[in-house]
Amino acid sequence: MKHTLLITAGILALATATHGQQAMTHTQHGELRTVVNPAASLMAQGGEVSMIGRRQWVGVEGAPTVFWGSGHVGFGSLGATAGLNIRHESLAVEKLTEAGAFFAKSVRISETEYVGLSLNAGISYLDGRFSQLDPMDPAFREDVRETDALVGFGVMLYRPERYYVGLSLPRLMLGSLGVDSDSRYDFRNVYHLTAGALFPLGTDFHLRPSLLVTYAENLRPQAEASALVFIKEVFGIGVNVRSYGELAGMAQFNFGGFGLGYSYQFNPGSEPLNRRISNTTHEIGLRYRFGGTNNLL
Incomplete structure (x- = not known):
């Protein structure tokens, strides 16, 4: 196990040094928006509960799980x-947990x-x-446990x-969580731009495009x-489709207020890092809107 974690940690260190750690975002952002922007909760005034699980590599x-x-x-x-938002990430021997309340x-x-x-x-x-990697090797640091407060805001038209x-x-x-410890989770402030629309295509079909742009100070x-x-x-x-070359096939089922989504993501490119490890990512999302409504947007 330690050998595998050492390899994973080495890959993550190489990825961070050469490209910068990618922000972990979900492909189903057009369906489950509140975890990205709490202001999106206003589009489901009746109330909603949602969850997403994402497993990379x-x-x-020790591969990233969110x-x-x-x-x-x-x-x-x-x-x-x-409402409430929670987030838990694990990456090799590191875990990041965030929990917060929001009001929108x-x-x-206009009309x-x-x-x-x-x-x-x-x-x-x-x-x-x-x-856990190798306690006898001075190259590895002592365990790190840090807590920090965070605040945020969102706006949506x-x-x-x-x-x-x-x-x-x-x-x-509000502090320096992960900044002083050389953590892979040195994400600092993260900004999201989201957009989406719903277009009817006749009586039985609808098209729903969506966009997500993520920016962090060090990514x-x-x-x-x-x-x-x-x-x-x-x-x-x-x-x-992601700007780093990843592609994902997606499916969504809606029934009686429930929404069940699945995506399979991979990278068809030939970058060396992608050839050394599996870039397959599975993602499952589940949503329930109170009142039995199942609006597409």
Whole structure:
């Protein structure tokens, strides 16, 4: 196990040194938006619970694994929502856990358009068990356990069931979590730009394109676009393309307020790092909207 973790840690160190660690984002951002921008909760005023699991480099011990969870309730008379977001990442011998609460409020600016604003606050906890790699080797540091507070905000312009454009800073770090410890999780402040729309294609088909751009102070910008075609609002199939060359096939099922999504991501390129390890990534998302509604956007 230690040998495998050492190899994984070495690969991660090489990736960080040569390219910069990519931000871990999910391909189903057009379906599960609140974990990226809490202001998107205003588009589901009835309330919603969602979760996503993402496993990268399948078959490699210690490979990146991410879990997102979100839930909120709506206050229709106020045009507001309140909820919780959680996030847990594991990468070799490091684990990052974040949890926070958010409040969002919408303001009507025209007959059909709204602007939503959100504020969130929470904590981050970094747990690095570096002594598990090789406690006798002075090249490896002692274990790192750090806690930090975080705050964030989001803004979104949207028209229900038609389109949305949002900007969020869900992680404005108030301290130096991971910065002073040379952690692979030295993400610092992370910014997200999101956009999406829904277009009817006749009576039985809909097209839902979406865009996500992620930027952090010490990482390369990452852009990705998705497009799904839905049949009778029940089954959708599509693709996701990322700026680093990754492709993903996606499927979505909607039934009785539930939404179940799956994506299979891979990199068809031939970069040396991608040839040494499996770049296969599986992702599963589950959402439930209260009231039995299953709007596509």
